[in-house]
Amino acid sequence: xxxxxxxxxxxxxxxxxxxxxxxxxxxxxxxxxxxxxxxxxxxxxxxxxxxxxxxxxxxxxxxxxxxxxxxxxxxxxxxxxxxxxxxxxxxxxxxxxxxxxxxxxxxxxxxxxxxxxxxxxxxxxxxxxxxxxxxxxxxxxxxxxxxxxxxxxxxxxxxxxxxxxxxxxxxxxxxxxxxxxxxxxxxxxxxxxxxxxxxxxxxxxxxxxxxxxxxxxxxxxxxxxxxxxxxxxxxxxxxxxxxxxxxxxxxxxxxxxxxxxxxxxxxxxxxxxxxxxxxxxxxxxxxxxxxxxxxxxxxxxxxx
Amino acid sequence: xxxxxxxxxxxxxxxxxxxxxxxxxxxxxxxxxxxxxxxxxxxxxxxxxxxxxxxxxxxxxxxxxxxxxxxxxxxxxxxxxxxxxxxxxxxxxxxxxxxxxxxxxxxxxxxxxxxxxxxxxxxxxxxxxxxxxxxxxxxxxxxxxxxxxxxxxxxxxxxxxxxxxxxxxxxxxxxxxxxxxxxxxxxxxxxxxxxxxxxxxxxxxxxxxxxxxxxxxxxxxxxxxxxxxxxxxxxxxxxxxxxxxxxxxxxxxxxxxxxxxxxxxxxxxxxxxxxxxxxxxxxxxxxxxxxxxxxxxxxxxxxx
Numbered sequence: 261x262x263x264x265x266x267x268x269x270x271x272x273x274x275x276x277x278x279x280x281x282x283x284x285x286x287x288x289x290x291x292x293x294x295x296x297x298x299x300x301x302x303x304x305x306x307x308x309x310x311x312x313x314x315x316x317x318x319x320x321x322x323x324x325x326x327x328x329x330x331x332x333x334x335x336x337x338x339x340x341x342x343x344x345x346x347x348x349x350x351x352x353x354x355x356x357x358x359x360x361x362x363x364x365x366x367x368x369x370x371x372x373x374x375x376x377x378x379x380x381x382x383x384x385x386x387x388x389x390x391x392x393x394x395x396x397x398x399x400x401x402x403x404x405x406x407x408x409x410x411x412x413x414x415x416x417x418x419x420x421x422x423x424x425x426x427x428x429x430x431x432x433x434x435x436x437x438x439x440x441x442x443x444x445x446x447x448x449x450x451x452x453x454x455x456x457x458x459x460x461x462x463x464x465x466x467x468x469x470x471x472x473x474x475x476x477x478x479x480x481x482x483x484x485x486x487x488x489x490x491x492x493x494x495x496x497x498x499x500x501x502x503x504x505x506x507x508x509x510x511x512x513x514x515x516x517x518x519x520x521x522x523x524x525x526x527x528x529x530x531x532x533x534x535x536x537x538x539x540x541x542x543x544x545x546x547x548x549x550x551x552x553x554x555x556x557x558x559x560x561x562x563x564x
Numbered sequence: 565x566x567x568x569x570x571x572x573x574x575x576x577x578x579x580x581x582x583x584x585x586x587x588x589x590x591x592x593x594x595x596x597x598x599x600x601x602x603x604x605x606x607x608x609x610x611x612x613x614x615x616x617x618x619x620x621x622x623x624x625x626x627x628x629x630x631x632x633x634x635x636x637x638x639x640x641x642x643x644x645x646x647x648x649x650x651x652x653x654x655x656x657x658x659x660x661x662x663x664x665x666x667x668x669x670x671x672x673x674x675x676x677x678x679x680x681x682x683x684x685x686x687x688x689x690x691x692x693x694x695x696x697x698x699x700x701x702x703x704x705x706x707x708x709x710x711x712x713x714x715x716x717x718x719x720x721x722x723x724x725x726x727x728x729x730x731x732x733x734x735x736x737x738x739x740x741x742x743x744x745x746x747x748x749x750x751x752x753x754x755x756x757x758x759x760x761x762x763x764x765x766x767x768x769x770x771x772x773x774x775x776x777x778x779x780x781x782x783x784x785x786x787x788x789x790x791x792x793x794x795x796x797x798x799x800x801x802x803x804x805x806x807x808x809x810x811x812x813x814x815x816x817x818x819x820x821x822x823x824x825x826x827x828x829x830x831x832x833x834x835x836x837x838x839x840x841x842x843x844x845x846x847x848x849x850x851x852x853x854x855x856x857x858x859x860x861x862x863x864x865x866x867x868x
Contacts, residue, residue: 275645276608276638300638301605304580326641326671334580334604337630341579359670366663367630 262290262393262417264466264564266489269305271530271556273473273495273509274327280532281305281558282327285491286316287412287468289394295319296410296470302331303338308559313342318389320396321352322472323382323407329356333363340371347374351388353406354379382408385483399483401474403508409471411484419459429453466564471518472531475508481522488564490519491556494529494542512542516549530556565767566594566697566721568868570793573609575834575860577777577799577813578631584836585609585862586631589795590620591716591772593698599623600714600774606635607642612863617646622693624700625656626776627686627711633660637667644675651678655692657710658683686712689787703787705778707812713775715788723763733757770868773828776835779809780818785826792868794823795860798833798846816846820853834860 265288272280282299286309293316295302306313321329332350339348350356357377364375380388380398383406389396392415399409418440425431431445439445445453469484471477472493484490492515496504504511510518512529519527527550532539539555546553554562569592576584586603590613597620599606610617625633636654643652654660661681668679684692684702687710693700696719703713722744729735735749743749749757773788775781776797788794799813808815814822816833823831831854836843843859850857858866 276611276642278608278612300635301608304582304605307580308582324670326638330638330641331604334630334634337634338580355670359667362666363663366628366659 261463262414264289264414264468266468266491266528266562266564267309267311268530268556268558268560268562269302269309270299270558271532272299272327273531273533274325275534276300276327277534279537280534282331283472283531284331285470286311288315289412289414291315292317292391292393294389294394294396294412297322297328297472298331298335299327300330300334303335305558306335313339314344314346316348317346318349318351320388320410321350321356322401322409322470323403323405324353324355324359325405325473328473332356332360333367336360336364336371336375337368339373340368344371344373347376349376349378351378351380353382380408382406397483399469399471399480401471401480402477403473403475407473409469409474409480411470411487412468414465414467416465417462419455419462421459425453425458429458431458468564469522469524473509475505476510476514476518478518478521481518484522484524487522487524489526489528489562490522490524491528491530492518493531494546495531495533497536497541497545500533512546513549516546516553519546519550519553524550525552527553528556528562529553566718568593568718568770568772570772570795570832570866570868571613571615572834572860572862572864572866573606573613574603574862575836576603576631577835577837578629579838580604580631581838583841584838586635587776587835588635589774590615592619593716593718595619596621596695596697598693598698598700598716601626601632601776602635602639603631604634604638607639609862610639617643618648618650620652621650622653622655624693624714625654625660626705626713626774627707627709628657628659628663629709629777632777636660636664637671640664640668640679641672643677644672648675648677651680653680653682655682655684657686684712686710701787703773703775703784705775705784706781707777707779711777713773713778713784715791716772716774718769718771720769721766723759723766725763729757729762733762735762772868773826775822777813779812780814780822782822782825785822788826788828791826791828793830793832793866794826794828795832795834796822797835798850799835799837801840801845801849804837816849817853820850820857823850823854823857828854829856831857832860832866833857 267286269284270281284302287294494512494515495509571590573588574585588606591598796819798816798819
């Protein structure tokens with residue numbers, strides 16, 4: 261199966277601790293890397309992950325709280341020192357460009373690559389990125405400032421062609437990709453060999469939804485229905501519900517309710533408040549509602 | 565002896581590695597903390613050091629390269645979340661205020677403390693900070709942008725009064741501090757008891773010089789003459805001398821030559837290039853010229 265992996269670089273919340281790094285993830289789809297959020301220290305975590313810096317061309321910022329974006333300037337600056345030449349695309353609320361531009365002009369003079377900002381509207385569901393392998397759309401969330409999640413939808417991969425059929429029908433090389441992509445094969449005598457006979461179906465396309473930071477938002481379940489993996493913030497346990505409401509965060513139980521109602525296959529929780537020495541309380545709370553829950557952890561790779 | 569300690573939070577150079585953190589130190593003088601430089605990740609290193617955040621009121625920035633200041637916004641923002649109320653003073657080239665102000669306005673709204681910028685002129689030797697225990701002056705350095713080091717001069721502490729003399733001459737309580745600070749004591753019959761008879765001299769005041777980043781600058785040796793500890797950058801070994809010259813950094817040997825000519829008592833080298841897996845090559849090179857050389861290391865506490 262083609263690679264589709266979530267690399268957790270950091271899953272702490274606003275207040276840094278020695279247990280958790282600030283928020284950042286890298287989604288690796290067929291060796292193309294997509295970074296989500298970039299808190300302070302992300303560049304070191306990226307180095308630790310051994311993911312190839314040059315494979316990262318797109319960064320998605322959920323919202324402009326420091327723990328989700330203070331690492332950008334250091335990352336961009338380091339890429340410059342490493343003599344990157346490929347454009348780096350950053351998708352975020354338009355305020356980020358205004359904040360970063362003076363810093364880039366001062367600290368990153370003479371870099372051999374461009375940082376290209378793509379303003380997104382966190383209030384709308386829009387496809388903001390698309391290539392041959394994946395489309396990425398915004399998931400409007402509810403937080404103390406404009407915030408959105410990101411839904412990664414893998415594109416269908418071509419069917420697998422049956423080796424013995426190639427030989428049997430003497431299918432020429434130039435037809436292989438066309439058949440993989442669904443065409444039938446016409447024999448010299450005009451007979452049609454239907455595609456189903458020549459191929460086995462490819463693996464179903466996978467989906468990943470990242471939802472952080474957010475208050476409990478049941479209406480997102482429609483958009484993320486049936487997702488293979490949902491990452492949902494679980495800053496607090498249920499005893500802190502009033503604090504969760506006040507700060508527009510979610511409890512672990514609420515994260516699990518979202519996963520349940522969205523009929524997600526698996527749930528990964530993160531963005532843990534600094535108050536928890538041990539996040540198992542959050543895990544237990546979520547599992548009671550949605551058994552297929554996992555705790556995010558720095559340097560974890562979650563394979564889809 | 566009163567506390568005078570250098571806490572190394574980070575001693576790497578521009579390119580982050582898994583071995584070293586970006587530059588930052590905390591000088592602890594009698595439990596008052598003075599931070600020098602604040603690269604990305606400093607706030608986490610500060611937490612790791614277990615130094616009390618509330619004891620830190622003054623930050624000194626040597627120059628505006630990212631590896632010396634990208635950690636400021638995160639540190640300031642975290643202090644805000646921790647409900648700090650005391651002013652935080654930042655001493656740096658005036659450009660820093662211009663760069664940080666828009667970020668503070670955006671990310672640090674509603675904080676209960678003020679960040680106060682003190683512009684310094686890196687080209688001049690000036691006393692930029694002074695209190696009862698210490699004075700701090702700039703050391704003009706030579707780098708690719710305006711840069712200065714910092715010279716910490718401890719103020720003399722009062723002499724120690726001899727306990728048995730207090731009893732013998734029945735010295736009243738209100739005279740004790742005056743005698744510690746040098747006064748003689750006059751007996752009821754008018755006889756003068758000279759101060760030397762009543763006290764033993766206090767420990768001599770100590771000095772610490774921080775010099776990073778800089779090309780080889782022999783003329784600084786005058787200003788830092790006889791310093792108890794010199795921290796000097798040693799980005800490269802001697803085989804990289806051309807690169808050192810080009811980037812306006814120093815080799816370990818040059819750092820040692822500065823220490824030797826300045827008649828420093830001890831030398832601590834740091835700001836190691838990412839190319840060294842093992843900095844012992846730098847240590848050996850420096851020790852050949854100045855035997856009392858030590859390698860800086862994260863989480864090290866160097867006591868004066």
